[in-house]
Amino acid sequence: AQSVTQPDIHITVSEGASLELRCNYSYGATPYLFWYVQSPGQGLQLLLKYFSGDTLVQGIKGFEAEFKRSQSSFNLRKPSVHWSDAAEYFCAVGEAAGANNLFFGTGTRLTVIP
Amino acid sequence: DTAVSQTPKYLVTQMGNDKSIKCEQNLGHDTMYWYKQDSKKFLKIMFSYNNKELIINETVPNRFSPKSPDKAHLNLHINSLELGDSAVYFCASSQWVGGVNEQFFGPGTRLTVL
Numbered sequence: 001a002q003s004v005t006q007p008d009i010h011i012t013v014s015e016g017a018s019l020e021l022r023c024n025y026s027y028g029a030t031p032y033l034f035w036y037v038q039s040p041g042q043g044l045q046l047l048l049k050y051f052s053g054d055t056l057v058q059g060i061k062g063f064e065a066e067f068k069r070s071q072s073s074f075n076l077r078k079p080s081v082h083w084s085d086a087a088e089y090f091c092a093v094g095e096a097a098g099a100n101n102l103f104f105g106t107g108t109r110l111t112v113i114p
Numbered sequence: 115d116t117a118v119s120q121t122p123k124y125l126v127t128q129m130g131n132d133k134s135i136k137c138e139q140n141l142g143h144d145t146m147y148w149y150k151q152d153s154k155k156f157l158k159i160m161f162s163y164n165n166k167e168l169i170i171n172e173t174v175p176n177r178f179s180p181k182s183p184d185k186a187h188l189n190l191h192i193n194s195l196e197l198g199d200s201a202v203y204f205c206a207s208s209q210w211v212g213g214v215n216e217q218f219f220g221p222g223t224r225l226t227v228l
Contacts, residue, residue, distance in 0.1 A: 032214050043118075043204060044157075044219040051214040088155060088216055100148070101170060102217055104157040 002027050002093050006105035013081050014113050021076040021108050023091030032094035033074040034102065035065055041089045047089075050074060061085070086112045116142050120205050127195060132222075135190045135223045137205030139179035144209070145169075146188040147217065148180060151202040167211050171203045192225075200227045 003026045013019055025031055030100050032051050036044040048059025065076045071108040074091060092102040118139045119195040127133055139146060148209040166182040177193045192199060205220040 026118075034217075038155075043221040046218070049214055049216060057115065090157065094217075101159045101162060102157075103159075107155045107157075 002031075002095065002103040004091050004103055004105035006083060006089075006091055008105070008108045009017050010109045010111065015083050016080050019076075019078045019081045019085070019110070020089075021110070023074045023076065023090050023105060024072050025074060025091070025093045026072065027093050031074075033065075033067060034092045034094060035059065035074075035076050036090045036092060036104075037061075037064070038086050038090065038107075042104055044090065047076070055090040073108050081110075083112045083114070086110055115198070117216050118205055118207055120203075120223050121222040122223060123221065124224050126225075126228065128228055129195055129197060130194050132191070132193045133195060133225070134192070135203055135205075135225070137188045137190070139186055139205075139207040139218070139220075141207055141218060143207035143218075144185060145215075146182065146205060147206040147208070148188065148190050149206060149219075151203040151204060151222070153201070157204070161188075161190075168199060195205075195225075195227045197227050200225055 003010045005024045034049045034054050035047040038044050047063050048057050050057050063078050088107045090107045091105045094102050121136045145164045147162045149157050151152045151157045160174050161180045163182045179191045182188045202224050204222045206217045208217040
C-alpha cells in the first residue's frame with residue numbers, strides 16, 4: 001500500500017538559512033511524487049513534482065527536491081528561506097494508474113524567525 | 115481567474131442537519147476529487163470522479179454523497195451531520211501533464227458541526 005512519512009512535524013529556521021524537509025514514501029512501482037504548500041487558511045499549491053528523468057527537480061518559489069530511490073526519499077530543499085515561506089508543507093505520492101489518487105504525508109509546519 | 119472554486123468557504127451548522135458543499139473547475143479537467151483534512155492537518159481522499167462517474171469511494175460513511183451534474187462540477191452532500199465531520203474539505207481536479215497526473219486544489223471549505 002502507498003504511504004508517505006514526513007518525520008518532522010514542525011521545523012523552525014531563521015530567515016536566510018537553508019531548509020530541508022524530509023519525505024519518505026512506500027510504493028510498489030515507480031512513484032509519482034509531489035510537494036504541496038498550504039499557507040494559513042489557504043488551499044494547496046503545487047511546488048514541484050517528479051515522475052521520471054532527472055532526479056533533481058526544480059519547482060516554484062526557489063524550491064527543489066531530490067528523488068533518491070535507494071532511500072525511498074524525496075526531500076524538499078531551499079537554499080535561503082524567506083519569511084513568506086512559513087506554511088505547512090505536504091509530500092504526496094500519486095498512483096500511476098486507476099483512480100490516480102494522491103496519498104499525503106502528515107505535513108511539516110515551517111516557522112521562519114527573523 | 116479561479117481554477118478550482120468551492121462554496122461556501124465556511125460552514126457552521128448543528129448536528130443532525132444536512133448540508134452541501136459545491137465545487138467547480140474551469141480547467142477542462144476530466145477528473146475531480148474530494149479530500150478531507152482533519153484537525154491534525156491529515157489529508158485523505160474521499161471520492162474521485164472521472165467524466166461524471168464515480169471511480170473510487172474510500173471508506174466514507176454513506177451519509178456522504180457526491181454528485182457530479184457535469185464534468186466541471188462535483189458537489190458533496192452530507193446528511194445527518196456529526197461532530198466528527200468537522201474538518202476542512204478540499205475539492206481538486208486533475209489532468210495528465212507530461213506523464214504525471216497533476217492535481218489542482220480549491221481553497222477548501224471549513225465545516226464546523228456544533
